[in-house]
Amino acid sequence: MTQVDLERAVDEAARVIAGARHVVALVGAGLSVESGIPPFRGSGGMWTKYGEPDMRGYERFLEDPGKWWEARISRQSTYKELVDALEQAVPNEGHFALRELEEMGYLKHIITQNIDNLHQIAGSMTITEIHGNRTKLRCLGCNRRWDLDGFPIDELPPHCPECGSVVKGDTVMFGEPIPRDALDECIDQARMCDCMLLVGTSAVVYPAAGFAEEVKMGGGVLIEVNPNETPLTQLCDVVLRAPAGESLPAVAARLRDRPS
Numbered sequence: 001m002t003q004v005d006l007e008r009a010v011d012e013a014a015r016v017i018a019g020a021r022h023v024v025a026l027v028g029a030g031l032s033v034e035s036g037i038p039p040f041r042g043s044g045g046m047w048t049k050y051g052e053p054d055m056r057g058y059e060r061f062l063e064d065p066g067k068w069w070e071a072r073i074s075r076q077s078t079y080k081e082l083v084d085a086l087e088q089a090v091p092n093e094g095h096f097a098l099r100e101l102e103e104m105g106y107l108k109h110i111i112t113q114n115i116d117n118l119h120q121i122a123g124s125m126t127i128t129e130i131h132g133n134r135t136k137l138r139c140l141g142c143n144r145r146w147d148l149d150g151f152p153i154d155e156l157p158p159h160c161p162e163c164g165s166v167v168k169g170d171t172v173m174f175g176e177p178i179p180r181d182a183l184d185e186c187i188d189q190a191r192m193c194d195c196m197l198l199v200g201t202s203a204v205v206y207p208a209a210g211f212a213e214e215v216k217m218g219g220g221v222l223i224e225v226n227p228n229e230t231p232l233t234q235l236c237d238v239v240l241r242a243p244a245g246e247s248l249p250a251v252a253a254r255l256r257d258r259p260s
């Protein structure tokens, strides 16, 4: 996309956002690429490099949660590169632009597929983590969540102090159902949404990608923020074919300078 086209698309995106009632951002790994976290698909993607995990991750956890926890405690991970990047990452300009859109009252909610906790570190407040959060733990029985460093792990697997069920990392494993509370929040937000920003997602994983389709079918507008095409591009009304760390701050700047 030429710079002129991008400028025009940024203007259009700002105009659409300013006129919308309930803007929601659907976020994927691409937003955190500029924070040094590799994506999953496409060039440099973890699954491109190491192959996509099978859908039995959760089943294996349930078969022997103690074994899973031992591996976790001894930091044995197939994806060490990803774990290291997650531990060192800090938010980038794209994260801060989403926070600013929220503070200005334009962005009502973030549905993120990212487990990296960078939205919170950037200061965003209204977030649903559809795939969980790597800095948290969750009870399989009552769905309670704890910050990792606030939960004493004195047995493997750890158990919930309230209901006694097994506790796991909050990150949703392959084959694990999306926690009900998170899914319900996403469904509500998609229902209220009349303008959805698709930020750095390849839009191939469901139910997340399905929320964008629902917004479109409900007469809403889609804005894609991605240097590459996705299966949802043809449904999008505005396309910012550039990195999120570049295009989102430009959109925020347009809205900041808008006469009130």
Ligand code: APR
Pocket (backbone or CB within 6 Å): 027, 028, 029, 030, 031, 033, 034, 039, 040, 041, 042, 045, 113, 114, 131, 199, 200, 201, 202, 203, 204, 205, 225, 226, 227, 228, 229, 230, 242, 243, 244, 245
């Ligand atoms: N800015 C914006 N988008 C970017 C950038 C960038 N700087 N760099 C790459 N992208 C785009 C890519 O073009 C791609 O479309 O980000 C997308 C990343 O796609 P995926 O790696 O498939 O990530 P995501 O869509 O979040 O994957 C969904 O799949 O494996 C599961 O649980 C995992 O949450 C993940 C889910």
